[in-house]
Amino acid sequence: MRRISIFGATGSVGANCVDLIRREQGSGAYRVVALTGGRNIARLAEMARDLQAEIAVTAYPDLLDDLRAALAGSGTEAAAGPEALIAAAQRPADWVLSAIVGSAGLAPGLTALQGGSILALANKESLVCAGPLLRRAADAAGTRILPVDSEHSAVFQALGNDSLDSVKTVTITASGGAFRDWPLERLAAATVAEASTHPNWAMGQRITIDSASMFNKAMEVIEAKEFFGLRPDQIRVVVHPESIIHAMVSHIDGGTIAHLGAPDMRHAIGYALHWPQRGALPVADLDLAALGRLTFREPDEIRWPALRLAREVMQAGGMAGAVFNAAKEQALDDFIAGRIAFTEMSPRVENTLSALSAQAGFAADPDDLQTVLEWDQAARQEAAA
Numbered sequence: 001m002r003r004i005s006i007f008g009a010t011g012s013v014g015a016n017c018v019d020l021i022r023r024e025q026g027s028g029a030y031r032v033v034a035l036t037g038g039r040n041i042a043r044l045a046e047m048a049r050d051l052q053a054e055i056a057v058t059a060y061p062d063l064l065d066d067l068r069a070a071l072a073g074s075g076t077e078a079a080a081g082p083e084a085l086i087a088a089a090q091r092p093a094d095w096v097l098s099a100i101v102g103s104a105g106l107a108p109g110l111t112a113l114q115g116g117s118i119l120a121l122a123n124k125e126s127l128v129c130a131g132p133l134l135r136r137a138a139d140a141a142g143t144r145i146l147p148v149d150s151e152h153s154a155v156f157q158a159l160g161n162d163s164l165d166s167v168k169t170v171t172i173t174a175s176g177g178a179f180r181d182w183p184l185e186r187l188a189a190a191t192v193a194e195a196s197t198h199p200n201w202a203m204g205q206r207i208t209i210d211s212a213s214m215f216n217k218a219m220e221v222i223e224a225k226e227f228f229g230l231r232p233d234q235i236r237v238v239v240h241p242e243s244i245i246h247a248m249v250s251h252i253d254g255g256t257i258a259h260l261g262a263p264d265m266r267h268a269i270g271y272a273l274h275w276p277q278r279g280a281l282p283v284a285d286l287d288l289a290a291l292g293r294l295t296f297r298e299p300d301e302i303r304w305p306a307l308r309l310a311r312e313v314m315q316a317g318g319m320a321g322a323v324f325n326a327a328k329e330q331a332l333d334d335f336i337a338g339r340i341a342f343t344e345m346s347p348r349v350e351n352t353l354s355a356l357s358a359q360a361g362f363a364a365d366p367d368d369l370q371t372v373l374e375w376d377q378a379a380r381q382e383a384a385a
C-alpha cells in the first residue's frame with residue numbers, strides 16, 4: 001500500500017488525481033496521508049472524508065474553524081496555514097503530488113523531496129524558480145521528480161530509455177490559447193472572461209490565462225531545461241491548435257518520437273501515479289481518422305513576447321527564473337483584478353527583469369529556499385510598482 005499526499009487537492013489537477021484514486025478505492029493500493037487546499041473548504045472536507053485522509057490542511061489560518069467543523073466526526077485532523085502545509089509535507093509519504101498553483105507550491109514540494117518522497121510535479125513554478133535546488137534535494141534524498149505537466153510527461157515517455165546524448169531537439173506543443181486567431185489590435189481590450197477560456201483543456205483560471213498570453217509555454221520551456229538538463233537551443237515550441245501531440249523528441253539519427261493523446265490531464269497524472277508501470281486510465285482513445293488532420297505553425301513572438309522572455313531568462317540564469325515567475329504572477333493578479341490590460345503583462349515582466357538585473361544582477365543559482373523567496377518578493381514589489 002502506497003502512502004500518498006496531494007498538495008492542491010481542491011484544484012483542477014488535484015481533483016483529477018483524487019478522481020483517479022477514487023476509481024481504485026477498495027483495491028487497497030493507496031493510503032491517503034495529507035490533502036491540502038486553499039479557500040474551497042467544502043471540497044477539501046468532502047475529499048478528505050471520502051478518501052479517509054489522515055490530515056486535511058487549508059493554506060489559510062482564518063479558515064481553520066470552518067475546516068474543523070466540516071471534518072467533525074470524520075477522524076481526519078484539520079490544520080491551517082503555511083507552516084501546517086510544511087508539516088503535512090514532512091509526514092512520511094511514498095508519492096506526493098505538487099499541484100498548488102504559483103510559487104506557494106515550492107516549499108511543500110521541496111520539503112516532500114527532502115523527506116525522500118517521489119514528487120509528482122505539476123507545479124511548474126517550482127522548477128522555474130528553483131530547478132537546481134529541487135534537483136539537489138532529490139539527489140540528496142535518493143528520490144526523484146516525475147513530470148505531471150502534460151508536455152513534460154510526454155517528453156519523459158517519448159524519451160523512454162534513450163540517452164539524452166542522442167537527443168538533438170525537444171519540441172513542446174502550444175495550443176495558442178484563447179487568442180490564437182484574434183487580430184493583434186483586439187488583444188489590448190481582451191477581458192478576463194475571454195482570456196479564461198481554453199480551446200482544448202479544462203484547467204484552473206491562472207494557467208488558462210497563461211496559455212492565452214503564452215506565459216505558460218514560456219514557463220514550460222524553462223521547466224524542460226531544468227527537468228531534462230537540456231540546452232536552451234535544444235528546446236522548441238510549435239503551435240498545434242488541436243493539442244493532440246504534446247511533445248516530440250528528435251534524435252541525432254533523424255528519428256522523431258512523438259507522444260499523442262486526448263487533452264485530458266488524467267493521462268499525465270495517472271502515468272506518474274502508476275510509474276514505473278502503466279495502469280488503465282479513464283482517458284478517451286485516439287481516433288486519428290475522426291480527427292482527420294493535425295496542424296502546426298510557428299509561434300509568433302509579436303503576439304506572444306513571453307517566448308522571447310523565456311530565452312532571455314535561460315540566458316541570464318541564476319535567479320532570473322524566480323524573478324520571471326514572480327513578476328508574471330503579479331502581472332496576472334493585476335490583469336485579473338482589472339488594474340492592467342492583457343497586453344501590459346509582458347512589458348511588466350520584461351521591465352521587472354531589467355530592473356532587478358540592473359540593481360543586483362541575477363546572482364548564482366539558488367542555494368536555499370529563503371533566497372528564492374526573497375527574490376520572489378522583490379520581483380512582486382517591483383512588478384506591482
Ligand SMILES: NC(=O)C1=CN([C@@H]2O[C@H](COP(=O)(O)OP(=O)(O)OC[C@H]3O[C@@H](n4cnc5c(N)ncnc54)[C@H](OP(=O)(O)O)[C@@H]3O)[C@@H](O)[C@H]2O)C=CC1
Pocket residue numbers: 007008009010011012013014036037038039040041059098099100101102104122123124125148149150201202203204205206207265
Ligand atoms: N490544470 C491543469 O490541467 C494543469 C496545471 N498545471 C500546473 O499545476 C498547478 C495547479 O494548477 P491548477 O490545478 O490548474 O490550479 P487551480 O487553481 O485549479 O488549483 C490550485 C490549487 O492550489 C490551491 N491554492 C491556491 N493558492 C494557494 C496558496 N497560496 N497556498 C496553498 N494552496 C493554494 C487551491 O486551493 P482552493 O482552490 O481551495 O483555493 C487549489 O487546491 C499549477 O502550477 C499549474 O501551472 C500543469 C499542467 C496542467
Ligand SMILES: CC(=O)[C@@H](O)[C@H](O)COP(=O)(O)O
Pocket residue numbers: 149150151173174175176177201207210211212216217265
Ligand atoms: C495540460 C497542460 O499541460 C497545460 O500546460 C496545457 O499545455 C496548456 O495548454 P497550452 O498549450 O495552451 O499552453
Ligand SMILES: [Mn+2]
Pocket residue numbers: 149150151220
Ligand atoms: Mn503543460
